[in-house]
Amino acid sequence: MPPVSMLLIRISLVHFIVAVTVGAVVMLERAFGLFPQFWLLLPIHIELAMTGWLLPLVIGTAWWIFPRHLAGKPRGSEKAAKTATVLLVAGIWTGISGAVSTTPEAVFAGRIVLLTAVLLFAVLLVPRVVSYRDRP
Amino acid sequence: MVVQQLPADAAAGRRWETVSWHLLTVGWITQIIIGVSIWMFPSAKGQLRRKDSPRVWFLFWMLNVGLLLRLLFEPAQPGNLTSAALALSALLQWSAALLYVLEIWPRVRGRRSKSDRG
Numbered sequence: 102m103p104p105v106s107m108l109l110i111r112i113s114l115v116h117f118i119v120a121v122t123v124g125a126v127v128m129l130e131r132a133f134g135l136f137p138q139f140w141l142l143l144p145i146h147i148e149l150a151m152t153g154w155l156l157p158l159v160i161g162t163a164w165w166i167f168p169r170h171l172a173g174k175p176r177g178s179e180k181a182a183k184t185a186t187v188l189l190v191a192g193i194w195t196g197i198s199g200a201v202s203t204t205p206e207a208v209f210a211g212r213i214v215l216l217t218a219v220l221l222f223a224v225l226l227v228p229r230v231v232s233y234r235d236r237p
Numbered sequence: 238m239v240v241q242q243l244p245a246d247a248a249a250g251r252r253w254e255t256v257s258w259h260l261l262t263v264g265w266i267t268q269i270i271i272g273v274s275i276w277m278f279p280s281a282k283g284q285l286r287r288k289d290s291p292r293v294w295f296l297f298w299m300l301n302v303g304l305l306l307r308l309l310f311e312p313a314q315p316g317n318l319t320s321a322a323l324a325l326s327a328l329l330q331w332s333a334a335l336l337y338v339l340e341i342w343p344r345v346r347g348r349r350s351k352s353d354r355g
Contacts, residue, residue, distance in 0.1 A: 102279065102347055110345045114338050121334035125327040132323035150262060158270065 102165050105182040109161025112190060116153030120146055144200035152215070153193045157186070160222050167229040177225045185225070188218035252312045263330070264304050271296075271337055274344075281343040296336035303329030 102110075123146040130139040164182060169175035176182075192215030199207025275293055306326035313319045 102345065104347070107345050107347065111342070114342060114345070118334055118338050121331050125331040128327035129324055132320040132327070155266070155270075 103176060103179075105176075105179055105186065106161040106165035108183070109157040109164065109186055109189075112186070113154050113156075113158035113161065116149045116157070116193075120149035120154055124150070141201065145197055148193065148197045148200060152196075156193075156219070157189060160189075160226075163226055164222075167226060168231055168233060170229065171233070177229070181221060182225055185218045185221040188214050188221065192216075192218055249312060256308055256311045259304065259307060263300070268300065271300075274341055278341060278344040279346060282346060290340065292336050292340055296333040296340070299329045299336070300333035303327075303333060 123142050126139055127143055127146060130136055164176060167176075170177065192211050192213075194211070195214060196208050196211030199205065199209075199211055275289070303326045306322050306329070310319050310322040310326070
C-alpha cells in the first residue's frame with residue numbers, strides 16, 4: 102500500500118471512530134435526555150460520517166488499487182496527492198467548525214476547499230481509469 | 238384533534254428518518270466497507286495467513302444487534318425500556334466500530350518485505 106493511501110485510510114479511520122463516538126453520545130442523550138446541549142454535536146457526527154469517513158477511504162483505496170501508469174511515476178505525483186489530502190482534511194474541519202459555530206461563511210469556505218481537493222484527486226486519478234488488456 | 242396530532246407525527250417521522258439513514262449508512266455502506274477491507278487489506282505484519290479472528294465475528298454481531306435494537310426502539314415512544322435499549326444499541330455500535338479500527342489499523346501498511354514473507 103503506497104504512503105498516500107496509508108495516510109488517507111488512517112485519516113478516515115480516525116474520523117470514523119470520532120464520528121461513531123459523537124453519534125453514541127448524541128444517542129445516549131436521545132435515550133436519557135440529560136444534557137440537551139449534546140445535540141449541538143450532531144453536525145460533527147453527520148459531517149465526519151458522510152465525508153470524513155467515506156471520502157478519504159474511497160480516494161485512498163482508489164490511489165492504491167487503480168491501474169498504474171506504464172511510464173513515469175507509477176501512481177502520479179505523490180506531492181500533489183499529499184497536497185490534496187491536506188486540502189481534504191482542511192475542508193472537512195472548516196466545514197465542521199462552520200456548522201458547529203453556525204457560520205455559513207465557514208461552511209461555504211470548507212466546501213470550496215473540499216471541492217478543490219476532490220478535483221485535484223480527480224485530475225490525478227482519472228488518467229488511471231484505463232485497461233491495458235488490449236495493449237499491443 | 239388533527240392539529241394536536243401533527244407534532245407527534247412529525248417527531249415519529251423524524252425518528253423513522255434517522256433509522257432509515259442509519260440502516261443505509263451503517264447497515265449497508267459501512268458494513269460493505271468493513272467486509273471488503275477485512276477481505277482485501279494486507280495481513281498484519283508478522284501474520285502470514287489471513288484468517289478471520291474471533292474479534293471480526295464479535296464486531297459483526299455487535300454491529301448488527303446494535304442496529305436491530307435501533308430499528309426496533311428508535312421509533313418507539315419514550316420510556317425506560319426504550320432508553321435502555323437505545324443506550325445498549327449505542328454501546329454495541331460504538332464497540333463494534335472500535336473493534337473494527339483495532340482490527341484494520343495494523344493492516345494499513347506498506348508492501349511486505351522479503352523477510353516478512355518467510
